[in-house]
Amino acid sequence: MQLESPHILVTVFAFLLLLGTLVVVHELGHYWVGRWFGVKADKFSIGFGPQLWGRVDKRGTLWRIGALPLGGYVQFAGDMNPASQPDENWERLPEVERSHTFQSKALWKRALIVFAGPAVNFLLAILILSGFLWYYGQAVNPPVVQSVANGTAAASMGLQPGDRILAVNGVTVDSFPKLATEISIHPDERIPIRYQRDGEVRTDIAHIGVVEEVDRFGNKYRRGVLGLPIPPAEIREVGILEAPWLATKETADIVRLTIKTTGQIISGRRPVSELGGPLKIAKVSGEQFVLGFAAFLWLTAMISINLGFINLLPIPMLDGGHLLLYAIEAIRRRPATPIMQEWAFRAGFAFLVSFMLMVTFNDLASFGLFGK
Template sequence: MIESPGLLLTVVAFLAIIGPLVFVHEFGHYIVGRWCGVKAEAFSIGFGKELFAWVDKRGTRWRVAMLPLGGYVKFKGDMNAASQADPTWLEMSAQDRAESFPAKPVWQRAAIVFAGPAVNFLAAVLLLGGLAYVQGDPEAPPVVGTVAAGSAAQSAGLKPGDRIVRIMGRSIDSFTDISSIVTLRPNELLAYEIERDGRRLDLSIAAGTRIEKDRFGNVFRLGQLGVGSAPLVFRPVSLIEAPVVGARKVAQLFTSALDGLGQIVTGRRSLTELGGPLKIADVSGQAATMGWASFIFLMAFISINLGFINLLPIPMLDGGHLLFYAIEGIKGRPVSPQVQEMAYRSGLMVLLTLMVFVTFNDLSSFGLWRSLSGLIG
């Protein structure tokens, strides 16, 4: 039996995942900003009180702060870490204005902002591609090997040897594609296209629900079709092919993230399933006890989610900035400072509310509220 991770391992594992991912995200902004001729005044990993810092020959202050839950690059002409334009940038000298972020064309500003999430996706491609290069790429054709008695698959009439061609209109290329769709949709009626003895069959199947609890006490509600595949075969992956395999896996995980968000928005999954920093720390410690491969996979998964979340069109996030730049590109002029200020304030309130909510969820998953209610009772 594997023991649960202690507090020290959990903290170290969390920092070992979040620190590098925040760095590569911000470095994406920084390096594209440099290519566009924008001076970075500060590059911060974390928020709050500064732990240590140094200034490079370009005048950029590299700092590490106490709260490692994010970071920022403050470019010349920015009023704050949220990259709101400083109204006084127009009063700068011609040379300083040329190095400032607000003075750049809208496409360059958009490229600088988009680079952060893009580098998170690229990091995930490299991590998952490297994992496939070292371990091989697990493959299993989408062919039913076994059908569990009493399962949704048996009720629908699936048989060993059936090839699942499409689910919900999505092409199924491997057995793992089945799981990525079905697992997120317990009790949902989905359209299946099956190939049996050279014939095509159209079936509607609702997967059953299975409740899982891992060895660390986490509870999951998952869809279960009730079919098994042939044993996995780890296909060797060349160094040249590894990025392609990594990109394919990132696309699959990104699609799953979109599916999960869509289900939460439409009410098919509970908001209580949203986790925050405490949950990430807990899972990081668990992954560290499972071995380096699980740890690398978790890092890639969080990197994808970090890129995805930052692309949401919420002011204060990269997606919010990109929305403003899209409007500017269409209208030919920037969104007014008053509208931007209102949007940033609203975005900050949304993010703070979300942070409080996911922290409440995290503490609930750890059983804190049950413990307190027991003490009070």
């Protein structure tokens, strides 16, 4: 049964709740590691633009909410520009005051402060997934073929009942859900599948089929299918100490799939139209919110993983861009020149603006704004 899309106010509330939570978590990672290393934070902002609310704490940090709720930032003492370059004003600061600035810290400390933001996004996702595993348990469903329907990719490659799938395109699979996930990202592609039959390990090429599914809100998804019915799974209880390890493995799998699908888009094997932006995230946020707390919490974990991954990309203006410049500094034994850093951040800014325009266009197109 198809459900109606949530009311616009519900969608806006869910999106702000999701984005606000993840931005606060991300920036708190920078903030706490910075404090740990003795760096003073001048400003902690949720959102950009004009200040809607603000309060200065006893440490002199301004905690504020900006009018444009599409991100946030921590401004550490001494941050004179986006590249965190020291300038003449920094040089003129008293020694005691300068010792609490970001630029005064050792390279490895600055790198950890920058890395802490994406790191806590991954940690939040691991915490949420750990809770799901501990509460719901783990599905145990070995990828053993039960039956093969005619006309499917599985039949074409010669799979038979009793065969156990071992790997898909070089990635080891140990359950039907993981098998389905690996197959889903290769629609209409020819990929190797390794399986075991009567103790013998074989590898054959499968031409993966394609299905277009529609969810309960009318959203369409294109995914690859092998054509194997999934048998019922047994649920295994997961202990509170085991759950974080399994959640970490699942998070790593999601990051790997994200990297792989991103590479498919860059290489042209997947359409650029599959990239979504803030409007798409807002729409999905509202939909998952009305489906219930568990669905919304799961989406929070997925978006948190993607936020951590995106911020680690080596693009100036992102955390990964800063880390790239620090790596260059470590190799050269001196920072990149101010001109080099300035142009790098200009290029990064131009790229991010172009990317946001593209994904926003994709979002509007997916909503039917441009018709056919």
